[in-house]
Amino acid sequence: MTTDPFRDAFERMAPRPVDPAAARAELGALTPGFQKARRFHRVRLGAATAVCAVGLALGGPAVLGAVGSGDSSAPVDFANEGEPGPDIADAAEVDSAVDQIDDSSAGEEFETPDHLDSDGSSDPTEDQPIEITGVADDSADSSVPSADDTTTPAAAADEVAVSDGGSVSYKVVDGALVFVNHQPVSGFEPELVKDNGHEIKVRFSDASVYFEVEIELKDGVPEEDSTGPRTLGSSGDNSGSGSGDESDEHDENDEPSTEEG
Amino acid sequence: MSDDAEFEAFFVESYGGLLRTLTVIIGDSEMAADALQDAYQKAYVRWGRIRRYDAPAAWVRHVAVNRSRDLIRSNERRRRNEERAAGPDQAFDPDIDDSLLSLLRPLPARQRTAMALFYLEDLSVEQVADAMGVSSGAVKYHLNQGREKLRPLLEERGKQ
Numbered sequence: 001m002t003t004d005p006f007r008d009a010f011e012r013m014a015p016r017p018v019d020p021a022a023a024r025a026e027l028g029a030l031t032p033g034f035q036k037a038r039r040f041h042r043v044r045l046g047a048a049t050a051v052c053a054v055g056l057a058l059g060g061p062a063v064l065g066a067v068g069s070g071d072s073s074a075p076v077d078f079a080n081e082g083e084p085g086p087d088i089a090d091a092a093e094v095d096s097a098v099d100q101i102d103d104s105s106a107g108e109e110f111e112t113p114d115h116l117d118s119d120g121s122s123d124p125t126e127d128q129p130i131e132i133t134g135v136a137d138d139s140a141d142s143s144v145p146s147a148d149d150t151t152t153p154a155a156a157a158d159e160v161a162v163s164d165g166g167s168v169s170y171k172v173v174d175g176a177l178v179f180v181n182h183q184p185v186s187g188f189e190p191e192l193v194k195d196n197g198h199e200i201k202v203r204f205s206d207a208s209v210y211f212e213v214e215i216e217l218k219d220g221v222p223e224e225d226s227t228g229p230r231t232l233g234s235s236g237d238n239s240g241s242g243s244g245d246e247s248d249e250h251d252e253n254d255e256p257s258t259e260e261g
Numbered sequence: 262m263s264d265d266a267e268f269e270a271f272f273v274e275s276y277g278g279l280l281r282t283l284t285v286i287i288g289d290s291e292m293a294a295d296a297l298q299d300a301y302q303k304a305y306v307r308w309g310r311i312r313r314y315d316a317p318a319a320w321v322r323h324v325a326v327n328r329s330r331d332l333i334r335s336n337e338r339r340r341r342n343e344e345r346a347a348g349p350d351q352a353f354d355p356d357i358d359d360s361l362l363s364l365l366r367p368l369p370a371r372q373r374t375a376m377a378l379f380y381l382e383d384l385s386v387e388q389v390a391d392a393m394g395v396s397s398g399a400v401k402y403h404l405n406q407g408r409e410k411l412r413p414l415l416e417e418r419g420k421q
Contacts, residue, residue: 006408009415010380013361015284017277027272030298034305041306 058167058183163226165204165211166190170222177217208232268308272301275318278382283325285377286370288340288362292332300324322382323392326374333370364414372407375400 018026158169158180166184170177176197182190187206194201198217203210211228262270276297283293300321304311311317365373371393378389379400386404390397 005415006376006411007380009364009411010361010376013364014381015281015290015361017281019277020273023273023276024269026276026294027269030301033298034302037302038306 058162058185159215159222159224161213161215161224161226163204163211163213163228165206165209165228166202166213168200168202168213168215170200170215172217172220172222175217175220177215177222182213204228205232264308264312267312268305271304271312271317275321276301279318279322279325282322282377282381283329285361285365285381286326286374287329287332287336288366288373289332289336292336293329296325296328296332297321299328319388319392322378323394326378326392327394329374330370337370364411364418367414368407368410372403372410375403376407376411379404 158171161168161170164185165188166182168182169180171180172178177200178197179192179195179200179202182192182202182204184190184204188204188211189206191203191205192201193203193212194214200213200215202213204213205211209229209231211226211230214225214227215222216225217223279297280290280293283296284290287293287296303324304317304321311320314320365376368376374393375389378384378392379386382388382392384392386397386400389404390400393400
C-alpha cells in the first residue's frame with residue numbers, strides 16, 4: 001500500500017486491464033490488417049527502391065533531382081519516422097506540437113524512411129520472407145538495397161550525362177575521358193559516335209528524331225552537353241527539351257537543325 | 262522464436278495495460294483500442310527494428326499517446342454533443358467502470374495523460390515526458406496541476 005493518495009485512487013478506481021486471453025483474441029482479429037499493412041509497406045519500399053535504381057541507371061542525380069523536385073517543404077525526420085517527435089519544453093505548446101508530429105501520417109501515409117518509409121514511416125521487416133515479387137525487404141542482411149540505404153550502387157560512382165533520348169555514363173581516369181555505357185530511353189537506339197579519350201559523343205535515335213549527348217574534357221574537367229531532338233532526314237527544326245546549347249560538332253551526315261534552347 | 266510469435270508475446274504482454282491507460286487518457290475504450298491498433302500496426306510493420314529496442318512497449322505507447330491527441334479532441338466534441346442531447350454524466354464510455362474516468366474528466370487532456378502514464382503505467386517523470394514528447398518540467402507541471410484539481414474531488418468522494 002502506497003502512501004500517495006493519488007496512486008491509491010488510480011489503482012483502486014482504474015478499469016481492469018484486459019486479460020491475456022482477450023488480448024490474444026484481439027490480436028487474432030487485428031493480424032490480417034497488420035499483415036496487409038506490412039505488405040503494402042513493402043510494396044512502397046520496393047517501389048521507392050525501384051525508382052531510385054531506375055533513376056540512377058538512367059540519369060543519376062539529375063533524374064533523381066527531377067523526380068524529387070516536388071514540394072518538400074515539410075521536413076521529414078528520417079531518423080524518427082513513426083516515432084516520437086521533437087521535445088517541447090513549453091507545456092502550452094504540447095497540443096500544437098503533437099499535431100505536427102501526427103504519427104499517423106508519419107507511419108502510414110508517408111512512412112518516412114527511417115523512412116523513405118512515411119511512416120513512419122522506412123522499415124525493417126527484415127526477418128520476414130518477401131512475399132511480393134520485386135519488393136525490397138529492408139532488412140540489414142538483404143541483398144536488395146533498402147530505401148534507407150545511403151550508399152549508392154557502384155555504377156553511381158560514374159558521372160552521368162543525360163538527354164531525353166538516354167543517358168551516358170563515363171568517368172575520368174588518369175586525365176582521360178572513359179566511356180562506361182549508355183542507357184537509351186525505351187524506343188531509342190544508342191550509337192557511340194565518338195570516344196577518343198577527351199571527347200565522348202553518343203546519339204540516341206528513334207524512327208524520327210535523335211538526341212546527342214556529348215562530354216568533352218576541358219582542362220581536365222568534363223563538360224556535358226546534350227542536344228535534340230533533331231529530326232532525322234529533314235532539315236527542319238524540332239522543339240524539344242534538350243538541356244544544352246546545340247553544338248556545332250555534328251557529323252557530316254547530321255541533319256542541320258535550328259537551335260533549341 | 263519466430264517474429265510473429267515474438268510479436269504475439271509482446272502484444273499479449275503489453276496490450277492490456279496500454280489499453281487501460283489509453284482508455285483513461287481518452288475516456289473511451291473503443292477510441293483507445295483504435296489508437297492502440299494504429300500503434301501496434303506500425304510496430305508490426307517495423308517489428309524487425311522495433312523488436313531490438315530496449316522497450317518496444319514504450320515505442321507503442323508513444324505512438325498511441327500521440328494518436329490519442331486527435332481522438333481526445335474528437336471524443337470531447339462528441340461528448341459535448343451528447344451532453345447537449347442527454348445531459349451530463351452520459352458521455353463517458355458506459356461499458357467500463359467509469360469511476361476514474363469521471364474523476365479525471367474535468368482535467369485537461371495533458372494533465373490526464375501525464376497522470377495516467379505516471380500512476381497507471383508507473384512511469385518516471387522522464388519516461389512520461391518521453392511518451393508525451395514534452396520536457397520533464399512540463400510533465401511535473403501537468404502532474405502538479407492535475408493533483409491540485411484532483412485533491413478536492415478525491416476528498417469529496419471520500420466523504421461520500
